[in-house]
Amino acid sequence: MTTKTLLLAALLAGVALPASVLAQDFDPNASIRIGSLYEPQNLDNTAGAGQGINEAFNGNVYEALFQLTDAGSVEPKLVESYEASEDGLTYTFTLKDGVTFHSGDPLTSADVKYSIERVTAEASKSSRKRSLSTITGIETPDDKTVVITLSARSISLPYNLSYVWIVNDAAADITAVEDGTGPYLLGEWRRGSALALERYDGYWGEAPTNGEVVYTYFTDATALNNALLTNAVDVITSVQSPDSLAQFTGNPAFTVTEGASTTKELLAYNDRVAPFDNVKVRKALARATDKARLLNSIWGDYGTLIGSFVPPTDPWYVDLTGVDAYDVESAKALLAEAGYPDGFEFTLDTPDYDPHPIVAQFLQSEYAKIGVKVNINIITANEWYTKIYQEKNFEATLQEHVNHRDIVFYGNPDFYWGYNNPDVVKLVADAESAGSEAEQVEKLTEANKIIAEDAAGNWLYLYPQIVVSAANVTGYPINGLNSQFFAYDIQKSE
Amino acid sequence: MNTLSTGLAAGGFAFLAPLLSAGQSARNSIILAYTIRRTLILIASLFIAAVVLFVLLRLLPGDPANALLGVGATEQQIAAARAQVGSDQPLYVQFGGFIGNLARLDLGTSFVSRASVLEEIGNRMAVTLPLTFFGFVVALALAIPLGILAAVRSNKWYGAAISVISQLGIAIPVFWVGILLVTLFSINLRWLPSGGFSLKGWANFGEAITGMILPSLTIGLVMGASLLRYVRAATLDVLGSDFLRTARALGASFPEALIRHGMRNGAVPVISILGIELASTFLGAVVIERVFSLPGLGSMLLLAIQQRDYPNVQGVLFISTLLVLLIGFAADIAQRLIDPRLRGRGRVLA
Numbered sequence: 001m002t003t004k005t006l007l008l009a010a011l012l013a014g015v016a017l018p019a020s021v022l023a024q025d026f027d028p029n030a031s032i033r034i035g036s037l038y039e040p041q042n043l044d045n046t047a048g049a050g051q052g053i054n055e056a057f058n059g060n061v062y063e064a065l066f067q068l069t070d071a072g073s074v075e076p077k078l079v080e081s082y083e084a085s086e087d088g089l090t091y092t093f094t095l096k097d098g099v100t101f102h103s104g105d106p107l108t109s110a111d112v113k114y115s116i117e118r119v120t121a122e123a124s125k126s127s128r129k130r131s132l133s134t135i136t137g138i139e140t141p142d143d144k145t146v147v148i149t150l151s152a153r154s155i156s157l158p159y160n161l162s163y164v165w166i167v168n169d170a171a172a173d174i175t176a177v178e179d180g181t182g183p184y185l186l187g188e189w190r191r192g193s194a195l196a197l198e199r200y201d202g203y204w205g206e207a208p209t210n211g212e213v214v215y216t217y218f219t220d221a222t223a224l225n226n227a228l229l230t231n232a233v234d235v236i237t238s239v240q241s242p243d244s245l246a247q248f249t250g251n252p253a254f255t256v257t258e259g260a261s262t263t264k265e266l267l268a269y270n271d272r273v274a275p276f277d278n279v280k281v282r283k284a285l286a287r288a289t290d291k292a293r294l295l296n297s298i299w300g301d302y303g304t305l306i307g308s309f310v311p312p313t314d315p316w317y318v319d320l321t322g323v324d325a326y327d328v329e330s331a332k333a334l335l336a337e338a339g340y341p342d343g344f345e346f347t348l349d350t351p352d353y354d355p356h357p358i359v360a361q362f363l364q365s366e367y368a369k370i371g372v373k374v375n376i377n378i379i380t381a382n383e384w385y386t387k388i389y390q391e392k393n394f395e396a397t398l399q400e401h402v403n404h405r406d407i408v409f410y411g412n413p414d415f416y417w418g419y420n421n422p423d424v425v426k427l428v429a430d431a432e433s434a435g436s437e438a439e440q441v442e443k444l445t446e447a448n449k450i451i452a453e454d455a456a457g458n459w460l461y462l463y464p465q466i467v468v469s470a471a472n473v474t475g476y477p478i479n480g481l482n483s484q485f486f487a488y489d490i491q492k493s494e
Numbered sequence: 495m496n497t498l499s500t501g502l503a504a505g506g507f508a509f510l511a512p513l514l515s516a517g518q519s520a521r522n523s524i525i526l527a528y529t530i531r532r533t534l535i536l537i538a539s540l541f542i543a544a545v546v547l548f549v550l551l552r553l554l555p556g557d558p559a560n561a562l563l564g565v566g567a568t569e570q571q572i573a574a575a576r577a578q579v580g581s582d583q584p585l586y587v588q589f590g591g592f593i594g595n596l597a598r599l600d601l602g603t604s605f606v607s608r609a610s611v612l613e614e615i616g617n618r619m620a621v622t623l624p625l626t627f628f629g630f631v632v633a634l635a636l637a638i639p640l641g642i643l644a645a646v647r648s649n650k651w652y653g654a655a656i657s658v659i660s661q662l663g664i665a666i667p668v669f670w671v672g673i674l675l676v677t678l679f680s681i682n683l684r685w686l687p688s689g690g691f692s693l694k695g696w697a698n699f700g701e702a703i704t705g706m707i708l709p710s711l712t713i714g715l716v717m718g719a720s721l722l723r724y725v726r727a728a729t730l731d732v733l734g735s736d737f738l739r740t741a742r743a744l745g746a747s748f749p750e751a752l753i754r755h756g757m758r759n760g761a762v763p764v765i766s767i768l769g770i771e772l773a774s775t776f777l778g779a780v781v782i783e784r785v786f787s788l789p790g791l792g793s794m795l796l797l798a799i800q801q802r803d804y805p806n807v808q809g810v811l812f813i814s815t816l817l818v819l820l821i822g823f824a825a826d827i828a829q830r831l832i833d834p835r836l837r838g839r840g841r842v843l844a
Contacts, residue, residue, distance in 0.1 A: 041606040041801075048562030048606060049577070123574060126564040175608040191607065191614060192789030194693045218692060219796065223787045227690035230680050382556030382802050389565065390572060401565065
């Protein structure tokens with residue numbers, strides 16, 4: 001070795017040194033404690049476990065053929081490659097090599113078939129069951145190949161498959177145990193309290209940057225905030241009490257991040273019944289709502305105003321906040337045109353949990369200005385489901401809709417709000433059978449504009465998605481789309 | 495050991511056995527007869543409680559199937575969920591199944607979590623029972639010495655002060671005391687955790703017991719305040735009694751007279767109150783669990799009610815009722831052991 005190369009090596013080492021120190025800046029075996037309000041009720045996402053199971057298990061314990069990333073794109077996860085036939089009715093998926101379940105079994109096409117059929121099964125309570133109903137057959141020509149045939153084109157198939165956990169076909173009941181392919185396996189679990197995930201050493205992909213994740217569950221937002229304040233948890237998945245933010249924002253010991261949310265606060269009318277079957281009445285109520293003031297009074301500087309049901313992270317978003325903007329005088333004029341110059345009276349079925357009761361009172365005072373009297377009827381979440389979702393027995397209601405890409409509900413005239421516009425029904429159906437994503441986006445953008453013009457509902461605001469963590473913790477997802485909370489990139493410095 | 499004390503030992507009342515074996519047989523047979531009568535009343539009360547429970551729960555609007563489904567569920571999914579939880583069955587069929595299972599002590603499995611209700615209650619008891627116990631110990635440790643002091647020194651300023659402060663303690667809601675203690679000891683002083691329970695349970699004893707301190711203190715302070723007033727009143731009664739004056743006249747010193755004659759007499763009303771207080775401590779534990787995010791019976795019950803998870807609600811309430819009735823039962827028996835005057839009477843106190 002010459003002096004020159006030695007020097008070069010020394011230089012390189014010198015350059016590399018700080019980088020390696022930087023890489024070791026976090027503890028690779030750290031235990032990350034995540035505080036959440038959403039405790040899973042069981043461990044099976046097709047058995048009514050609630051949103052908490054997606055938060056803890058999606059991408060962490062179970063993986064799907066595709067993954068909805070925190071940025072909102074759909075990317076292959078357990079598939080190496082896939083192709084669709086010319087007519088869009090046959091999809092052939094090739095699975096990744098070297099993937100094993102936590103029990104040690106290798107991933108095969110039979111597991112994929114089993115897993116999809118679990119979701120479409122009669123007993124399944126998965127919210128994705130309807131969207132996968134176009135699947136007519138699943139073939140497994142060899143261990144690594146899955147062929148899915150459809151009754152109609154379905155451009156969202158990869159997206160919908162991102163909800164389908166790939167479960168070992170040898171696992172029977174997974175309500176209390178798991179057998180997934182993800183970077184973590186289930187450790188200790190105490191119902192009502194906490195659930196621990198431990199790093200799976202046989203993981204096929206990149207290893208997590210921490211050793212263990214403990215999801216700790218709280219029933220009370222104040223107790224959750226106290227836990228972060230007292231260093232009992234490292235990060236809170238989503239802050240639900242706006243008042244509590246002040247104690248974190250000014251404090252250098254904490255990091256407050258606002259991501260993009262998909263949770264929409266909605267005043268839904270029953271469009272089947274008078275006077276809400278009249279588009280002018282719906283537009284009048286939209287114009288009589290000072291949404292900026294409402295959002296500010298609830299969330300201060302956080303949250304986003306929306307002009308329709310579509311959040312900015314959906315590909316078919318367009319800014320529609322200008323449609324039926326706040327204008328009390330024109331609201332009165334529209335009401336008179338609709339035949340209600342002296343206003344009317346209606347009952348607003350209001351879920352008993354935050355923020356709905358406050359929103360209801362706000363709307364009551366807003367609509368009094370145009371002569372519309374609102375009678376607030378407080379109901380529980382369970383009653384909401386029976387009275388409104390099932391029986392459709394209501395005039396108007398408040399509800400938060402959490403899902404990503406859920407504009408398609410407006411294409412279903414039987415949905416609880418009863419909005420029925422044949423153009424929208426057709427656009428939503430055409431979008432699903434579109435030949436390309438560009439075409440799908442075009443159709444849904446068009447549908448989006450129509451529902452806004454029709455004032456199909458009154459989209460009050462988009463919730464902020466706020467994650468608060470201790471300052472020494474980084475790498476967590478900030479958008480939490482579909483309640484997912486990927487833990488594998490979280491780093492904790494000493 | 496006689497049959498009664500064997501029975502009591504099997505029922506977890508082993509601490510009463512020495513008292514019994516020391517007694518005479520006539521006394522024992524009176525107490526035995528009373529115990530049998532009291533047991534029958536206990537069973538009848540349990541049955542009535544079960545019926546009330548079933549009816550009240552079904553009067554709540556909402557369907558248990560709803561907790562299993564989200565927005566997006568189809569008609570078929572709703573029907574299948576109703577069939578799974580049995581909410582599509584007529585009420586009398588549901589009632590028959592419920593009472594039949596109860597008689598076999600089968601509390602079923604949760605609609606939502608699919609876990610065995612009895613097993614889950616067992617896990618939750620590991621939090622609620624110690625919490626009740628520690629809370630009660632704190633309450634007793636405060637109430638008995640301070641209550642007696644407040645009575646004996648009622649004419650001194652500190653006697654009056656104890657009395658006034660205890661009144662304040664009764665007026666404050668238990669959850670508010672919890673919030674105050676968290677603010678002081680967890681957030682400001684950082685001495686104790688603000689809530690939660692060790693993931694490994696009592697296997698991690700240190701962590702589990704540390705998590706119990708603030709909630710126990712909260713319950714103990716509030717329960718202790720009301721108990722203190724009973725102790726004070728009972729002591730004042732005894733202080734003005736003829737027998738105490740007679741004992742003093744016969745040459746006993748004041749502490750001697752108070753301990754030998756006063757305590758036993760004062761204990762009778764206090765024990766009946768203790769039974770009620772222990773029951774309310776248990777119910778207080780259920781409330782305080784929410785403030786401290788403890789995975790006990792209370793948090794299980796609240797969630798189960800929200801979800802109309804009938805097996806869980808019924809299970810928790812049934813077991814809680816059973817415990818409260820057993821506490822009343824034990825208090826009644828204990829009173830008769832202490833006070834011979836009550837033995838001839840069939841009065842049921844709780």
